[in-house]
Amino acid sequence: MNAPAAAAIRVLPERIKNQIAAGEVVERPASLVKELVENALDAGARAIRVDLEEGGVRLVRVVDDGCGMSREDLALAFVSHATSKLTELDDLGHIASLGFRGEALASIGSVARARILSRRRDDPTGAVVEDEGGRIREVVDAGAPIGTTVEVRDLFFNTPARRAFLRRTATELARALDVLQRLALAHPGVGFVVTHDRARVLDVEAEMDLAARVRRLFGAELADSLVEVEAHDGTSSLRGLVAPPRFARADTSRQAWSLNGRPLKDRVLIRCLQEAYRGFQVERGYPTAFLGLSLDPSAVDVNVHPTKSEVRFRDERRVFSFLLGALRAAVARTDMATPGARMLGAAERRPGALPPAPPSGRALPFERRPDPAAGAFTVREVPGAAFEPLPAALPAAVAGPFLQVARTYLVRALADGFEIVDQHALHERVTYEALKRQLGEGGIEVQRELVHELVDVTREELALLEGQLAALAAIGVELAVFGPTTIAVHGLPALLRRRDAPRIVGELARLLERGAAPRSAPELLDEVIHSMACRASVMAGDELDEGEIRALLERAAALEHDQTCPHGRPTRVRFTLADLERAFHRR
Ligand code: ADP
Ligand code: MG
Numbered sequence: 001m002n003a004p005a006a007a008a009i010r011v012l013p014e015r016i017k018n019q020i021a022a023g024e025v026v027e028r029p030a031s032l033v034k035e036l037v038e039n040a041l042d043a044g045a046r047a048i049r050v051d052l053e054e055g056g057v058r059l060v061r062v063v064d065d066g067c068g069m070s071r072e073d074l075a076l077a078f079v080s081h082a083t084s085k086l087t088e089l090d091d092l093g094h095i096a097s098l099g100f101r102g103e104a105l106a107s108i109g110s111v112a113r114a115r116i117l118s119r120r121r122d123d124p125t126g127a128v129v130e131d132e133g134g135r136i137r138e139v140v141d142a143g144a145p146i147g148t149t150v151e152v153r154d155l156f157f158n159t160p161a162r163r164a165f166l167r168r169t170a171t172e173l174a175r176a177l178d179v180l181q182r183l184a185l186a187h188p189g190v191g192f193v194v195t196h197d198r199a200r201v202l203d204v205e206a207e208m209d210l211a212a213r214v215r216r217l218f219g220a221e222l223a224d225s226l227v228e229v230e231a232h233d234g235t236s237s238l239r240g241l242v243a244p245p246r247f248a249r250a251d252t253s254r255q256a257w258s259l260n261g262r263p264l265k266d267r268v269l270i271r272c273l274q275e276a277y278r279g280f281q282v283e284r285g286y287p288t289a290f291l292g293l294s295l296d297p298s299a300v301d302v303n304v305h306p307t308k309s310e311v312r313f314r315d316e317r318r319v320f321s322f323l324l325g326a327l328r329a330a331v332a333r334t335d336m337a338t339p340g341a342r343m344l345g346a347a348e349r350r351p352g353a354l355p356p357a358p359p360s361g362r363a364l365p366f367e368r369r370p371d372p373a374a375g376a377f378t379v380r381e382v383p384g385a386a387f388e389p390l391p392a393a394l395p396a397a398v399a400g401p402f403l404q405v406a407r408t409y410l411v412r413a414l415a416d417g418f419e420i421v422d423q424h425a426l427h428e429r430v431t432y433e434a435l436k437r438q439l440g441e442g443g444i445e446v447q448r449e450l451v452h453e454l455v456d457v458t459r460e461e462l463a464l465l466e467g468q469l470a471a472l473a474a475i476g477v478e479l480a481v482f483g484p485t486t487i488a489v490h491g492l493p494a495l496l497r498r499r500d501a502p503r504i505v506g507e508l509a510r511l512l513e514r515g516a517a518p519r520s521a522p523e524l525l526d527e528v529i530h531s532m533a534c535r536a537s538v539m540a541g542d543e544l545d546e547g548e549i550r551a552l553l554e555r556a557a558a559l560e561h562d563q564t565c566p567h568g569r570p571t572r573v574r575f576t577l578a579d580l581e582r583a584f585h586r587r
Contacts (some may be wrong), residue, residue, distance in 0.1 A: 004360055015110060015134035018080050019159065022107035028166060029056025029155060029488050030175035032112075034431065035104035036150050040064035041261065043148060050180060050194045055172030057155050066149040067075045068120035071127045073345065074139045077116055078131040105150075110134040110334035111162065113153045119144040133158040151317035177202060178253065179263075181217055185210065185290050186258035206480055210241060218254065222247060222288065227334045229291065231326030236299070236319070236339075238326050240291035244334035245277055247284030258289045264309050269293075272320055276327035278526070279432075280336060280561065289327075290491030295319070336563030340575035342419075381563035407543050410553075417576040423544065423552065425565035431556045432497050432533035432566040435475075447494040453501040455487045462487065468512060475528060477508065496532060508532045517557070531542055 010085075025031060033050060040048050043066025053059035069077065073084070075250065082431025083102025108114050109131030119126030130137040138220040156163035166172060173196055184192045184204050191206035204213050215223035226241040257269045270286070277287045299319075301312040313319045402412040409423040438444045457465070465472070465480055473479075476493035511527055544552070554563040556571070565571055581587045 009265040014080065017469075018106045018110035018134055020576045021103055022078065022111045023162075025104055026111055026155075027108045028175060029060055030171050030179045032056060032060045032108060032152050032155065033062070033176045034179045034183075035108065036062040036152070037103070037180070038262075039120045039133075039150070040066055040148065041183070044067035045147065045190060045459070048193075050192070052173065052176060052194070052196045055169035055198070055397045056176045057166055057169070057172060058174075059149045059151065059153050060155075063147065063149045065145075068126075069116070069118040070120060070123070071139050074118060074127050074129040076107050078109040078114070078136045081462075082319075105131075108137065108152055111159055112155045112157065115151045115153075116148065117142060117144045117151075117170060118148040119146055121146050157407065161325070173201075182256050182258070182421045184217070184585065185213055185256045186261055186263050200307060202330060210290060210292075222254075225335060226290075227560050229330040229331050230324055231322070233318075233322040236322060237294050238291060238323060239294075240289065242276075242291075242327065242432060243288035244336055245281035245285075245287065245331070245564060246336070246338060246570075247288040248277070248281045248568075250285065250286065251466060252286045254288035255286055259300065259302075259311060260294055261292075262302065264311060266310050268313065268316060268320065269323070272323045272325060275324055276331050277568075279530075279566050280331060280564050281569070284429045285568070287331075291327075293323070314398070332561060336561065337419075338568075338570035340420075340579045360411065366408065384426060403550065404544065410549060410571065412553075414574070417574065417580065419572045419574045421572045422565075422570070423542070423549075425569050426556050426562065426571040427552055428533045428565040428567075429562055429571055430552065430559065431495055432529060433559050433561075435493060435529045435533060435557075438495070439475060445494040446476045446478060446491040446500075447499065448478070448491040452488040452490055453491060454482055455502045455505045456504065457485055457509060458485055459485060461506075461513075464503070464509055472508065472528070477504070477528075479505070493532065495536075500535065503535050505537055507535050533566055553564045 025035065029052070033052075037048060037050065043064060045064035045066035047065050049061075049063040051059065051061040051063075058165060080144060081102045105114070105116070110133060110493055113130075113132045115128060115130045117126060126141050126142050128142040128144070129139045156166070170250055174521060177194070180192065180194050184190075185203065188209050189206060192202060192204050193200065194202035202217070204216055208216065211223060211226060214226065222243060225244050225247065225440055227243075229238060229240050229242055231238045236425045241255075252265065252270060255273060257264055257266065257268065259266075269291075273287050273291075281287060295313075299314050301314070377449065402410050404410055404423075405420075408423060410423055411421055412421065462481065462485060465479060469479055469481075476491070478489070479492035480488045480490060482488040487505055492499045492501065494505065508528060508531070511531055563571055578587075
């Protein structure tokens with residue numbers, strides 16, 4: 001029997017090819033929005049209007065005042081690999097425009113009813129072309145304003161299988177708006193108006209700078225807290241705004257990066273920001289920042305992914321360290337104090353109740369640590385210290401009367417309000433910084449005990465620890481294998497206030513276990529120091545005498561950052577006079 005004729009190899013018709021290519025570029029209305037607005041930006045538009053209906057499934061219309069297209073351009077606009085932006089393969093090495101593949105309009109036309117109306121500044125009239133599911137019509141003359149209007153209706157009308165993957169209107173709209181927000185943030189100087197089912201849902205004027213756009217899109221509280229970043233390295237530059245750690249979120253929705261005007265969600269950049277906030281925020285949160293990176297186009301390959309949201313840096317390490325240095329310095333300048341206002345708000349909503357434990361992965365307003373012995377709100381005064389001003393010659397940050405509450409919190413008057421310090425969190429930060437400093441200065445001071453403490457572990461824990469004995473010794477944790485399930489502790493960092501050997505060993509084993517996934521040595525080291533600082537710092541419930549409190553506050557005042565513990569929980573919550581007035585309904 002012969003093979004059936006259908007098995008013969010044939011070149012696919014253009015229409016089918018485009019539909020297949022569309023699978024890469026056009027996934028949902030948000031992809032249309034992205035491609036069409038990028039085209040408008042490439043065309044030099046100063047004002048862009050986007051109209052959406054039914055989340056963009058029924059209609060996406062993008063109107064721009066850019067350079068427009070000639071009749072000849074229009075005849076080619078829906079033809080695949082037709083582009084005005086790339087003429088030679090060589091150009092691929094230094095792409096400056098947002099588009100270049102000449103694929104978007106052809107793909108879009110193959111899976112929807114699309115229409116382009118356009119007119120160049122000097123042309124007496126405009127022209128229009130249509131593409132209905134891959135059937136391209138003749139170009140005909142039509143009256144048109146200067147610029148281009150692209151209308152895409154009934155996405156996936158001819159590919160029901162793809163249509164079935166679309167989500168609810170609200171979801172599609174949210175995704176389209178996310179794309180539009182990022183584009184608007186990446187292009188100050190360009191005005192954006194967006195409507196959905198005729199209602200205005202986004203509006204930024206061309207004159208609004210980045211800060212003004214953030215204010216319009218995300219509100220004044222965030223906008224007022226931002227710190228500017230500006231840095232240069234040869235031809236590379238970074239500009240933008242970073243928020244204090246407490247604005248971190250569970251996802252990257254408030255993190256906008258752009259590279260040469262192209263919004264992107266690149267994992268290297270996301271990681272870089274994560275690194276810049278390390279130690280200032282709760283581990284899993286994504287910081288809020290709006291950043292524009294500009295690099296020589298030859299320093300980066302944008303042709304990695306059809307939607308171009310990921311890129312490849314030619315010298316990733318250099319870019320990374322440039323960015324990290326600039327970002328970390330900016331983050332350090334943000335106001336990391338935790339405003340009491342938010343907590344007063346929570347208390348107002350639920351009178352008499354503690355604020356609910358926040359969902360995991362979000363910035364914690366503070367840790368709930370009720371003291372079973374003392375009762376959460378019992379006031380314990382430090383004998384002789386309460387309301388008694390401390391001796392003179394203390395740094396301003398330390399001076400002033402204070403109370404120790406529930407052996408956990410220190411309450412201290414400020415010039416314009418008061419603050420509450422979590423003594424454990426603060427001590428953690430102090431110990432952590434000191435350990436890091438010692439490590440940087442050549443070694444952590446070790447305290448060795450005359451009698452080795454023996455700690456029972458499981459075989460698995462023993463194996464994990466045994467593999468890291470040298471690395472641990474380098475950070476002041478001197479362990480030796482004593483038996484098949486026993487570890488001998490020869491020395492621990494002298495800085496640790498409580499050298500609770502079993503706890504520390506257990507914690508280290510746990511960390512190493514989690515570290516099974518490959519992590520860099522410095523990262524692991526940092527975590528170990530975190531956890532040691534935590535396990536061995538003053539605990540909630542520790543009675544501190546006046547001298548100890550003063551020493552703790554003095555050491556913290558000398559630090560560059562003392563507003564969060566190494567895990568990013570706040571060390572102090574500040575209540576200003578304004579917060580109090582609001583709480584007591586005086587304003
Ligand atoms: P690419 O952007 O990769 O070149 P597209 O398919 O998105 O490919 O667009 C094809 C071409 O159509 C572009 O190269 C450009 O010449 C023209 N074009 C598309 N949209 C516009 C617009 N809004 N204004 C002017 N020209 C446009
Ligand atoms: Mg394009």
